[in-house]
Amino acid sequence: MRFFKQISLSTPESVELEFTLAGIGNRAFALLIDYNIMGLIQGVFIVLWGWFSSGLLSNLENSGGDYSAVPIWLAAIGFLASFVIFTGYFAFFEVLWQGQTPGKRLVKIRVIREDGSPIGMAQATLRSLLRPIDDFFFAGVFFILFNSREKRVGDLVAGTIVIQEERPDPKANFVFSKRAEELAIELTTMANLQELLPDDFAVVRSYLQRRSRMATRARNDLSMQLARQLKTLIQLEAVPPNTTSDQFLEAIYLAYQKQVDGIEPG
Amino acid sequence: MARSSSSMPSMSIGNVVSAGLRLYGTHLKQYLKIALTATGWALLPWLVLIPPLLLSLGMLDTPGRLILMWLVVVLVWVFLLVFCLAKSLMHTATIARLAYGELREQPETLKEVQAELAPRLWKFLRVWFFVVVLLFGVNIGVSFVQTFLGGVIGFLWRNEAIAAAIAGILQLLGMGLYLWFTARWSIPDVAMAVENNKNSTDSIIRSWELTEGSAFQVLSALFVAWLITLPLYAISMIPLFGSMIPLTQLGRDPNPNDGAYLQIMGSFLIGVSLSSLLSIFFGIFTVPFWQSVKTLIYFDLRNRREGADLKLRDR
Numbered sequence: 001m002r003f004f005k006q007i008s009l010s011t012p013e014s015v016e017l018e019f020t021l022a023g024i025g026n027r028a029f030a031l032l033i034d035y036n037i038m039g040l041i042q043g044v045f046i047v048l049w050g051w052f053s054s055g056l057l058s059n060l061e062n063s064g065g066d067y068s069a070v071p072i073w074l075a076a077i078g079f080l081a082s083f084v085i086f087t088g089y090f091a092f093f094e095v096l097w098q099g100q101t102p103g104k105r106l107v108k109i110r111v112i113r114e115d116g117s118p119i120g121m122a123q124a125t126l127r128s129l130l131r132p133i134d135d136f137f138f139a140g141v142f143f144i145l146f147n148s149r150e151k152r153v154g155d156l157v158a159g160t161i162v163i164q165e166e167r168p169d170p171k172a173n174f175v176f177s178k179r180a181e182e183l184a185i186e187l188t189t190m191a192n193l194q195e196l197l198p199d200d201f202a203v204v205r206s207y208l209q210r211r212s213r214m215a216t217r218a219r220n221d222l223s224m225q226l227a228r229q230l231k232t233l234i235q236l237e238a239v240p241p242n243t244t245s246d247q248f249l250e251a252i253y254l255a256y257q258k259q260v261d262g263i264e265p266g
Numbered sequence: 267m268a269r270s271s272s273s274m275p276s277m278s279i280g281n282v283v284s285a286g287l288r289l290y291g292t293h294l295k296q297y298l299k300i301a302l303t304a305t306g307w308a309l310l311p312w313l314v315l316i317p318p319l320l321l322s323l324g325m326l327d328t329p330g331r332l333i334l335m336w337l338v339v340v341l342v343w344v345f346l347l348v349f350c351l352a353k354s355l356m357h358t359a360t361i362a363r364l365a366y367g368e369l370r371e372q373p374e375t376l377k378e379v380q381a382e383l384a385p386r387l388w389k390f391l392r393v394w395f396f397v398v399v400l401l402f403g404v405n406i407g408v409s410f411v412q413t414f415l416g417g418v419i420g421f422l423w424r425n426e427a428i429a430a431a432i433a434g435i436l437q438l439l440g441m442g443l444y445l446w447f448t449a450r451w452s453i454p455d456v457a458m459a460v461e462n463n464k465n466s467t468d469s470i471i472r473s474w475e476l477t478e479g480s481a482f483q484v485l486s487a488l489f490v491a492w493l494i495t496l497p498l499y500a501i502s503m504i505p506l507f508g509s510m511i512p513l514t515q516l517g518r519d520p521n522p523n524d525g526a527y528l529q530i531m532g533s534f535l536i537g538v539s540l541s542s543l544l545s546i547f548f549g550i551f552t553v554p555f556w557q558s559v560k561t562l563i564y565f566d567l568r569n570r571r572e573g574a575d576l577k578l579r580d581r
Contacts (some may be wrong), residue, residue: 028280203577
């Protein structure tokens with residue numbers, strides 16, 4: 001689609017691959033999800049670390065001796081651990097799930113190397129370590145907006161890009177009414193199905209795929225309109241009585257499929 | 267399969283935002299010019315107030331005339347304010363109409379769109395006003411229910427911790443409910459701009475119908491869009507926060523006649539004004555983005571809910 005940047009990569013095996021870049025919206029949304037999860041993890045860690053520290057300190061106090069330096073050490077270790085969790089979260093998931101974090105997975109985007117291969121530990125760690133720089137005053141947003149390949153600093157250094165995961169087209173898994181199946185057979189003789197172009201078929205297919213999620217009134221209007229136009233297109237004199245527009249469209253779908261199957265050899 | 271007219275399936279939340287930004291980027295100059303005009307109309311009533319303010323400085327010794335003058339000014343000004351607001355809303359909606367034309371691949375020229383939308387001037391104002399009133403009503407209603415339930419719970423459980431926890435949950439639920447309504451009424455101006463022969467109530471109902479079952483997606487898209495504009499808002503807040511630092515140095519009982527006090531308050535005022543000016547300035551850049559994103563939401567919902575993209579090719 002023209003609103004998303006397409007890039008083509010050639011793999012080490014000289015295979016050309018087409019990818020759609022993730023886009024700022026998906027990346028911001030994924031980050032939002034990840035940072036919420038991160039917030040939860042950090043919150044739990046802080047509570048646990050605080051509980052552990054206070055327990056330790058009270059034990060030390062009872063044992064006597066000078067432990068005045070301990071609290072600052074505990075704080076430092078806690079801070080360090082929290083940073084490890086921050087970088088580790090992204091690196092861990094991006095390695096484990098081949099370039100995806102929970103947020104990226106939900107939003108359906110993925111980090112890959114510039115040659116199209118999955119990222120490894122080195123790339124994931126670099127991206128993760130440089131994340132604070134990208135977060136600082138939202139520098140990453142500007143990098144993604146103005147870089148031709150939507151790379152933030154982490155991507156530039158690690159040599160990675162973020163792409164949309166190709167979603168397989170939902171299988172045409174329709175339930176057809178009996179009436180439509182009968183009508184499809186009639187149509188092959190009654191109408192001139194040669195007039196139908198692949199474009200028209202695609203529209204009917206999309207309608208049948210998406211109709212269950214449409215608003216009732218709009219769906220009825222659309223179904224009637226498509227049926228009327230198609231009737232004229234295939235030069236059908238009259239639609240057999242007791243046929244709804246939806247049944248008619250189903251019949252067209254089936255009839256067209258049969259026709260194509262008939263023409264294609266094998 | 268060959269290129270099909272149904273090449274734009276329903277978009278994900280992130281894609282709605284990215285596509286909105288791309289659409290804005292490809293028409294940057296045109297949309298910015300319109301946004302500048304819209305902002306100009308919104309600012310005009312406030313600029314108009316400057317001359318009478320200056321005049322009143324010279325009329326301080328004749329309070330009778332001063333009051334008379336301000337009575338006239340306020341009367342005229344209210345009309346001007348309403349008119350300018352309508353103008354500003356109409357220009358903002360122009361972007362939505364232009365954007366929708368691009369998305370349908372049937373672009374219109376600016377002149378065509380302006381001619382089409384000019385007669386709807388007052389309708390845009392009414393749409394805006396109704397939504398403001400509706401959301402205000404929701405807000406009052408939600409607060410009322412929250413307070414009532416909070417009171418009942420406080421009465422039933424006299425445990426402070428539990429009551430506070432429940433009050434917190436009620437607060438979150440109330441906010442969620444309010445946001446849900448905001449999402450349902452987020453695109454009536456787009457509907458008004460795009461669809462012909464609609465009155466203001468129709469447009470609000472349209473927004474409600476189209477967003478049915480999609481409030482969460484709409485809200486998420488708006489939120490992600492907001493996140494992306496956050497850097498600009500952050501920049502505009504720098505002077506304000508900067509000028510607030512000296513405020514902390516004020517003692518408990520500052521002496522208003524003290525020079526240092528006046529200086530700190532003066533710098534605070536400058537900070538506030540600078541931040542306001544910056545946010546107005548950045549507003550010019552964010553308005554087209556918001557309109558593009560809202561138009562994409564509308565476009566996507568129409569495809570999804572009504573199959574607006576499912577059209578057989580003309581032969």
